[in-house]
Amino acid sequence: MTWLVYFHVLAVVVWIGGVAFVTAIVFPVLGRMEDSMAKVSFFMGFEKRFQFLAKILVIIAGATGILLFFERGGFGSLTNTEALLMGYKFFVWVLYFALLFGAEKRLMATLVSSNTPVEKAFKRLTLFHWVVLILSLLAVISGIRLVRG
Incomplete structure (x- = not known):
């Protein structure tokens, strides 16, 4: 089912591309903003819109990924290396x-409490986004490795 591959890859590209955009573009722009309230307002509005799209894309990527996994033969078709890559x-x-x-929400409460200065909160969020982006790019590399060998 070739269409599954297209949907899967497109969902992942837009999803991880969005994470990269937020991490590499939005956070640096926010870091240059002087007004703390404007910074928080911009971030909240941007994140809310992206989060809606990300939810849809994560569901599509997960559903198509599971279908592709079983189309490929499921667990019986995996070698040790493939199992590690798929597991990752x-x-x-x-x-x-x-x-x-x-x-x-729980993570945000851990990273940012009500008495955390805005600058410190954004530094923590930026660091978290870089970690998540790196994990995501490694997952993309794992997917390429699975398909291309």
């Missing part, structure tokens, strides 16, 4: 799914 991709997907569908 699944780990990253579960991480995003958990963040987008519930854990983000």
Whole structure:
């Protein structure tokens, strides 16, 4: 089912591309803003819009990924290396799914308390985004490795 591959790759490209955009473009722009309230307002509005899209893309990537996995033969078709790569991709997907569908509020409370200065909060969020982006890019590399050998 070739269409599954197209949907899967497009969902991942837009999803991880969005994460890269937020991490490499939005956060540096926010870092240059002087007004703390404007910074928070811009971030909240931007994140809310992207989060809606990310939820849809994560569901599409997960659903198509599972279907492609079973189309390929499921667990019986995996070598040890493939199992590790597939497991890593699944780990990253579960991480995003958990963040987008519930854990983000708890994480935000951990990273940013009500008395955390805005600058410090954005530095923590920026660092978190870089970590998540690197994990995501490694998952993309894992996917390429699985397909291309």
